[in-house]
Amino acid sequence: MVGIMEIYQLLPKLNCKECGKPTCMAFASSLLSGESGIDDCPPIADSEYRDQLQHLRSLLAPVGNATETGLIIHDELCFGCGNCVVACPVNVANDPHGAAIGLAPSNEKVILVVENGVVVARNVGECRRFGENKILCDACIVTCPSKAIEFV
Numbered sequence: 001m002v003g004i005m006e007i008y009q010l011l012p013k014l015n016c017k018e019c020g021k022p023t024c025m026a027f028a029s030s031l032l033s034g035e036s037g038i039d040d041c042p043p044i045a046d047s048e049y050r051d052q053l054q055h056l057r058s059l060l061a062p063v064g065n066a067t068e069t070g071l072i073i074h075d076e077l078c079f080g081c082g083n084c085v086v087a088c089p090v091n092v093a094n095d096p097h098g099a100a101i102g103l104a105p106s107n108e109k110v111i112l113v114v115e116n117g118v119v120v121a122r123n124v125g126e127c128r129r130f131g132e133n134k135i136l137c138d139a140c141i142v143t144c145p146s147k148a149i150e151f152v
């Protein structure tokens with residue numbers, strides 16, 4: 001998982017505030033959460049930062065694909081074993097006769113399902129990490145044998 005210092009080191013480190021943040025470190029945090037985009041930093045478009053910009057874009061690409069809960073599924077690592085599907089407490093609670101026992105979902109409130117050999121996330125609003133009352137559920141992460149799931 002990409003870290004805030006890794007992001008910070010690639011920024012111009014001018015603390016010029018043009019991005020609307022008080023410091024480059026604050027902007028790095030904002031990039032990591034998905035609140036800001038790289039293009040919100042005007043100085044980094046300067047040719048002297050070309051290599052840094054390219055590196056930043058590649059580092060942040062997965063963050064751009066994160067859901068509202070910060071969930072990222074790395075398709076290339078997922079082999080569709082379904083561990084996360086049956087471990088997700090929301091799947092278990094909402095669909096005890098379907099996804100929770102490894103069958104096709106029979107309830108529209110399931111979050112994780114395997115489609116075409118790869119897990120996909122639906123209904124992320126049902127995830128225990130979603131919204132103001134979120135809790136740091138990690139059932140899907142810890143049961144994945146290939147580290148295909150992360151939260152940013």
Ligand code: SF4
Nearest residue numbers: 015016017019024041
């Ligand atoms: S605009 Fe770029 S260089 Fe200026 S403070 Fe923000 S991140 Fe730093």
Ligand code: SF4
Nearest residue numbers: 088127128137139140
């Ligand atoms: S964090 Fe918890 S509730 Fe959310 S998808 Fe993963 S296992 Fe399900």
Ligand code: SF4
Nearest residue numbers: 078079081082084144
């Ligand atoms: S546990 Fe990991 S490898 Fe298995 S389906 Fe879920 S994300 Fe894919």
